[in-house]
Amino acid sequence: MPRSRSALRLADVAELAGVSLATASRALAGRDGVSDKVAEHVRQVANQLGYVANMHARTLAGGSTSTVGLIVHEIGDPYFSEIASGVIRVAGERDLMVQICHSGRDPEKEFRQIQTIIAHRAGIIIVAGSGYCDPRAQARSKAALTAFQASGGRVSVIGRHHLTADAVLPDNEAAGRSAAEHLLSLGHRRIAVVSGPDSLTTVEDRLAGIAGAIQRGGLTWSDIPVIPTSFTRDSGLQATEQILRDHPETTAIIALTDAMAIGVLSALRAHGIAVPDRISVVGLDDVSVAADLAPSLTTVRLPMAAMGELALAMALKPQSQRPRRKSTGHQLVVRDSTGPVPSG
Amino acid sequence: MPRSRSALRLADVAELAGVSLATASRALAGRDGVSDKVAEHVRQVANQLGYVANMHARTLAGGSTSTVGLIVHEIGDPYFSEIASGVIRVAGERDLMVQICHSGRDPEKEFRQIQTIIAHRAGIIIVAGSGYCDPRAQARSKAALTAFQASGGRVSVIGRHHLTADAVLPDNEAAGRSAAEHLLSLGHRRIAVVSGPDSLTTVEDRLAGIAGAIQRGGLTWSDIPVIPTSFTRDSGLQATEQILRDHPETTAIIALTDAMAIGVLSALRAHGIAVPDRISVVGLDDVSVAADLAPSLTTVRLPMAAMGELALAMALKPQSQRPRRKSTGHQLVVRDSTGPVPSG
């Protein structure tokens, strides 16, 4: 698309204010070397003219970059839109722009998006969402981000990645453990897990937490049916069909994300199976609708918006010697979808 | 934040390829005036070096802008995140970046965000979400956007605004009518409306549709309790409390958005009121969880993602003589939250 040329340049402001370009620039940037009187005058003229500096020129000239790139799987997914909301909120406070793009959980596409963001000379790149268990999947992205950091860019990631960058780490393992322990404490022994793509670290970690709890509960992890699918409602639904067919004795289902848990509930409702009387369901994430489902969903809350805020806040600080890592809390939220194991 | 200086410039590529800056630029832009052989060679060198052009320099130099600004109320709101998803999808196909910011439904903040987007020299600005009934509320935004268009920028809005720009118009009035007619056809006569801020055109339009249907149904619009609140779940919840208190004979509630309808359902559940046996509930929008609530929510579907796609698609076409306006469809989706008026 064609460039939009706003005729209004700093030169116009300078001329009208009767000062030089340099002085005008300094005045507007709030830099010193200009008397308060002149500075104020320039600012007034600029304001009155409705002048807005050209970011491109400003950045090119060696000023500062004021955009942050955010890569999410898909902004329509509540998990990511809540993270984005946190990022945008913090960005708004600092007058930064947030550029969002979709990775579609495709390492290749993710790489291309990173390239684009770098081309746009963002100062900060935030990668939200799970990393890949196989380091090779993200090798190119990693190289690009490392180069980006080497040249002064800041990177922070949300979730476990094979990247040397500041990281916000949702405690997926503890969250998984928490979900499993909750079911165990209710007496459930026949538990099934609706899992996600096993290439993702998030899946790996959550499963690890669940496995740990299961074993500590005296059960054998390998006896537990784990259905790998994708992180969507429909996958949850289909996985549930499979569980009902292959493991009819199941009394509790853990879905690795709330999105899938919604599908699980939907499938159970379609089959007329009472929740939690016959089967208990627990999710992970606590997306905002979890409380409004019926039965309301027992889940483990991860503070998505806060994670977004934190990720940007970390990136805004100067790079530290070694990458910072902040774990977020998690919190079991018991609602109506879980109950004691059915007697009999 | 400091600028990230990638040492890699087009000059480096040109030198390594043994051509001039001009030729290198042309080769990479795919412009003609370069032999295929040389062009291919330059492209290869660039690729191998991992060169990515500096957008700022490119834009400054009179190239084209490749960013679109999107203003939403709040990206965490499913209504807007679905719109954003559509915008980002189309943008991705064209290698455009999408900058998202929050207006918070505050005209002043909206104006500031527009300024920022303009400063970033976006070529396209998309304003999503309701306009304000009072033209003065958006006067400054309007002026800024008009100037933006005058200087070659493209603007499209989603929802009815007092702006001369291409518009995607969700048919709010018809949607409202549809919701009301559905309840009337089920025999409901004692209907209450959970409304939103009456400063918004969306509210005005949806109410108008409802009012029309009500009157055509032989009822008096002014007899219908309309509770103005804000567009949130919690407002829906509180409004419902008020309805139950002040209008206990109500048999059906229309919530102007699904978010509020979720709150309505929640309040009714808390009071142990059967839906739809005692009270029917209908929402508007059809956000993706509407189908998974229990009872699943009868609502009127607006194609949010498609609206986002359309808005960007329109803006990508050259400006037309008179602003284009595209109405979107709407579709009543009958689910379990509505039923015949209780006998007795």
Add this chain to the structure above:
DNA sequence: CCGTGTTACGGAAGCGCTTTCGTAAAGCGC
């Protein structure tokens, strides 16, 4: 063989800003 197009490329002028450097004016002690 000359004039005229045509093609392929290089030189160089900006795009609008920041920033370094230079300089005039002002302030200071003696």
Add this chain to the structure above:
DNA sequence: GCGCTTTACGAAAGCGCTTCCGTAACACGG
């Protein structure tokens, strides 16, 4: 009053790219 530093400002050099213009090199018809 003279030299010194300090302050307030202007001139000009880029930042990395696109694009206008100029110029060889070559092909063509007459």
